[in-house]
Amino acid sequence: MARRTLLGAAGAVAAGAVIAPPVLAATGDSERAAAGPDDTGDTGDGTTTETFPRTRAEAASGEGPVETAFPIGYVGVTWDGTDETTGGGIRLRDADGGRGTWEPLGDGGCSVANGGGVLIAAGQAAGYELRAPDGATGLRSLALDTRHGPGRKVRVPTDPTRVRGVEYLSRAAWGADEKLRFKADGTENSPTAFYPFQTVTVHHTAMANDDPDPAATVRAIYQLHAVTNDWGDIGYHFLVDEEGRVYEGRYSGDDGMPAHDKDGKVVTAFHVGGFNSGNLGIALLGTFTEQGPTEPARDALTRLVRALVRLHGVDPLARVTYTNPVNGVRKEVPEISGHQDWMATECPGAVMYQELDRLRTSVAAARR
Structure with missing residues (x-):
């Protein structure tokens, strides 16, 4: 029987997935609500102090029921014994003890495909019950609140940040807690490694559409990837929400160039197990199995990919042979896959x- 594992630094290297700047978008209501009247202000050095809620988390094992003292925004679920979510489910509970209907765990998106856990939006529930996937053992869950925790002050760039003219939210601007990248002994869990750019890979997060607080969702994905999956950081280089806001993902240093080092090499992230180094990953927030992205998200994705294609001088319509610079494994894929x-x-x-052909054509047309 296959065993579902949490892919950490050593596991990623063994799999050939080596561990592997700027938009200042408006901060979500959850961050503003957590800020006091004296918590923001220009520091005089090109940054301003913003207050973000510290993530609260409570771990549990088994199918439950589980209750928490804080409103549950998301539930992360992991297990052993199978790589499938079939048969798995979750039922949420409200503060009055009412139970919702059983909902499937879904496909889990990139995290599941890469050996990690499922992240499910819980809508500020008071508790939940789980059903383990068929054949699963060692069911574990993590209740997360990324909206209402104690305030945590972060220094955020005063002016909009851009990469090749495309605005994006820096890690600081969406409230990334950089402490999550480090182990208890203070060492970095997944030290940065950089390789020449080869391809762009598009993902979806396989989470709820019509997200009321996408920055909170990005923080939850970060917690799942960095800590629960033990990857040491969020798995994508960039994320795009339904309003067209772009978020900086994987940490790449403090040189102001997201996803790259000063020489233009790409930091290795954790979005395609075995093919990560030199492969730049962009995730659209939401689920696109039965519907496409919003026009703002589609436009933002096109602008971002266009900027990256121009930066690296590649043909968006080409097919290429990706070669893992770590172990030499090859894969023929579209340049934009x-x-x-x-x-x-x-x-x-x-x-x-199915929309990727449209994306490639739009990017190529803009280059002529």
């Missing part, structure tokens, strides 16, 4: 996958 071009997964969703 979907996750399912690399491995068995539904990501980035059937509808979004």
